[in-house]
Amino acid sequence: MLKTTLLGGVLALAPMMVAAQATLTAETTTPGSTPHYIDTTLATVLESAGVASLQITEGATLTNSVEAVANGRLDMAPAPLILPFLLSRGIGPYSGVGPEKGAELAGNLRALFFNAGSAQLFGFYDSNPVDDIRSLDGKRVWNGPPRGAALTSGRAMVSLLAGGKDGETYEGIQTPWPDAVATITGGGADAWTIPEGLPSGRQIALAAAGATTIYDVPSDLLNSELGQQIMTAPGHAPYSVPVEEYRKAYAGNDITIVTDDDTFDSFATAFAQVVSADMDEQLAYDITKAMLAAEERFKTGSPRGPYLMMSFGDLDGKTQGACGAVQIKMHPGAIRAYEDAGHTVADCLKP
Template identity: 75%
Template sequence: MIKSMLLGGAIALAPAFAFAQATLTSETTSPGSTPHYIDTTLAAVLDSAGVAKMQITEGATLTNSVQAVAEGQLDMAPAALILPFLLSRGIGPYSGIGPEKGAELASNIRVLFFNAGAAQLFGHYNSNPIDDIRDLAGKRIWNGPPRGAALTSGRAMIQLLSGEKDGEGYEGVQNPWPDTVSAITGGGVDAWTMPEGLPSGREIAIAAAGGITLYDVPSDLLASELGQQILGAPGHAPYSVPVEEFRAAYAGNDITVVTDDDSFDTFALAFGQIVTATMEEELAYNITKAYLEAEDRFLTGSPRGPYLGLSFGDIDGVTQGVCGSVQVKMHEGAIRAFEEAGHTIADCLRP
């Protein structure tokens, strides 16, 4: 159920800062997801630093959240970076806006920091095995919510693995995120693909109904022309974790992990923490400064912390999934905070 929560104590001046706490509106995904963990941790960090208190609405559809930030109706949201790309062209879920208005709205988006913690994977129940993940013709596959970045990436994953397209070679099944686990455990699909953090509470919940097997992208497919196109597609970033670490993250659960080498390799959904371009420079600076100073809290506050791909160092653009097709810019205040911390920022990210 979608609910709103208020994170933050009384408005006061923190000793280290000579400014009053701001109140920020924000939307995030459902509990258990990577964006939810990052946003709630950020809210606690900003409150304890005396920077801001965040009013967070959970269970949001980020496609709508991105548009709300661009329109100035929302202060902050996590954004799969394919969404500003689609908005800037007025296509996909933003086709009703059109390219001219979409470009205008997208120009009002700025990024404070990045992450790439949701990696695309493929799975099935061991009781209903897939003999060959390169042969998925005729299968029913859960491949995402009804629209948005995850669905685009899910369809790309199945095409990369098997060459099949949704609605042609296989039947894609979509449900809103809160219904994902029940849709899969109910037995209505043969397999699923989705972007997940490590470890994924959703995969653990799915495995509670019976043993499952998870796969990365085989090396030859990832290195293929299509694989490289998908890896470099708007909103994607490289993802690689030693397979033993990946398996250890699911220890104690009936989850088998299959790779063709010693690492779990796939593509990640690149995310940015977005705000409006009109956010005060000093506020953006203080938010980002507090974020950078809370590195240990982000990395150790959850088992998935070390695998979130959070940006606590130099920002080269390519590693973060930008400076190619995705042309979002960082907020001036965020750039100042990173540079004061001794980090470099790629020129392509400067407004």
């Protein structure tokens, strides 16, 4: 009798067990950044949809977060796509992992969706102007945190603009993300190059200390052989916004936007929301389905919403910064969610 009673109790609870939300761990960047906005919005969407409770740690170094997802120590993280590329080869910040283990870990990563909401810019204070952005010899340029995707992109930007090399023709200044604004406003750098969403709270904070000027990549440089190499390099994607929209995003702040045509053009930092290949397929499906259904919320919940470059439609791979040097695959559950919503997914994104 006791056995029957216990079984009956379990069966009675079964519907509640099925309906219970998953509790997932995630890491993201500092508040004010595009990944932070996407992740915190996603957390709200998943909670409202009854899919999952997302416990987020802010201010993370994504180099470590991506490895933690690959190792199964973390459920989800935003991944600049250069990181899975470097991990797969065991190079750069993952040189200590080694090629063999790195390839194994990178093979454990799967994408749920993509975005390219931050684009590289170059800025300086008008009180200490850079006379020619194509000549940065001897300048102190804040070009990223001590390691990771942003530093790689920052160094690429200076190389493209002025042919400079960190530590040789100019002095690269690196600090952790939370210290970037204080370092620059405190006079620790003559200029900066940072991948930013639109509008960027960090650029507004910098301008609060004095008038600034922001440049995109001049057209001739972007269209040069080096420019195209950087544009299509692992972890990058094209980025172009009408300059008047770009200026409007910073209206009311003492920020001057300089371009050589009617668009703000640069290379974006391509991101994927990554999970482990071992994530339950139905859970991956439910997360992605909820994200797709919340398109309006993502786009209207912040001034930067329209410029997230999030993947709400068909996925060709190349536009997302994948299917080239970066060969990350999507989770089968995510693919099913896209296809059920009527979108196509390129074969190169399928496992």
